[in-house]
Amino acid sequence: MKYMSVAEAAKKWGLTVRSVQIHCERGNVPGTTLVGKSWQIPVDAERPKRKPRARGLPTSVLEALKSEKRGRISGGLYHRLQIDFTYNSNHIEGSRLTHEQTRWIFETKTVGDLPDDLPVDNIVETVNHFRCIDIVIESSGAALTERYIKGLHHQLKNGTTDSRKEWFAVGDYKRLDNVVGEMETCPVKNVRHEMAKLLDWWKGAEKSFENLLDLHVRFEQIHPFQDGNGRVGRLILLKECLKYGITPFIIADDMRKFYYLGLQEWWQGSRLRLLDTCRTAQDIFIVGLRKFGHTKIAEKALAEQAKSEGKSE
Numbered sequence: 001m002k003y004m005s006v007a008e009a010a011k012k013w014g015l016t017v018r019s020v021q022i023h024c025e026r027g028n029v030p031g032t033t034l035v036g037k038s039w040q041i042p043v044d045a046e047r048p049k050r051k052p053r054a055r056g057l058p059t060s061v062l063e064a065l066k067s068e069k070r071g072r073i074s075g076g077l078y079h080r081l082q083i084d085f086t087y088n089s090n091h092i093e094g095s096r097l098t099h100e101q102t103r104w105i106f107e108t109k110t111v112g113d114l115p116d117d118l119p120v121d122n123i124v125e126t127v128n129h130f131r132c133i134d135i136v137i138e139s140s141g142a143a144l145t146e147r148y149i150k151g152l153h154h155q156l157k158n159g160t161t162d163s164r165k166e167w168f169a170v171g172d173y174k175r176l177d178n179v180v181g182e183m184e185t186c187p188v189k190n191v192r193h194e195m196a197k198l199l200d201w202w203k204g205a206e207k208s209f210e211n212l213l214d215l216h217v218r219f220e221q222i223h224p225f226q227d228g229n230g231r232v233g234r235l236i237l238l239k240e241c242l243k244y245g246i247t248p249f250i251i252a253d254d255m256r257k258f259y260y261l262g263l264q265e266w267w268q269g270s271r272l273r274l275l276d277t278c279r280t281a282q283d284i285f286i287v288g289l290r291k292f293g294h295t296k297i298a299e300k301a302l303a304e305q306a307k308s309e310g311k312s313e
Helices: 006-013 017-025 061-070 077-092 099-108 120-138 146-157 188-204 209-222 229-244 253-267 272-291 295-312
Strands: 033-035 038-042
Touching (some): 006 038, 017 038, 061 229, 077 099, 120 146, 146 229, 209 229, 272 295
């Protein structure tokens, strides 16, 4: 077998002499032998592959979600967030897709075996909501602006039956007055002004858990879009939680009654029910963090939650 010197290998591989010596010392070049104080390297040896630098574990929910999303990790935190958040947020608004059907669409990118009378919009809005969550994760650091919020609405409602109605403004504010239950919302003529005022307040507000819920309630009270306000509002909650290090939460379908009562009571001046409901949802999310191996993030979230609760008492 023919050999080459460290210097020759360094020139051939485009490395420094010291780098080649280190690779030899670490056994990264098969077939090398040490003769005296000099390494002899097989002439047909391939350049050692650079080992990727070890990365530390994620230290926040946002880092964990981005890492799992980009790594296409199946069955982790990102995977469950997409399915659970989409299913519950859509189901609260009347979607007939089951949790299992939602999971199937996310995992296989196909619709599977669905009832013949299932509204097509249920499927379209589910796929659109998956994309909305991706947008929120990747752009969580962006400023919360009218343009950003309209973009989420456009993504959610694009391609739906509503989008083909002349009076329905996809990605823009409502053109007809609407209601939440029996409560009237902001008149069409005042929406732009009220949204600008709300976002201006949020820009200068302390980014606390209670203020975040206040943002949500006031957004829902304005009800700026013709439809999709609840889902866009909850996507905004997720975005701002990720941006400001607040533990995210999912309003599960079995919390719907308490969530709606909490919204109504907040409008009337009592904040306790909505705070308790959302904190319970945070507790459930923290359990999920532990389940998917993010123990340190869970511990940090518990500490922040205790701090937040102490401030609001």
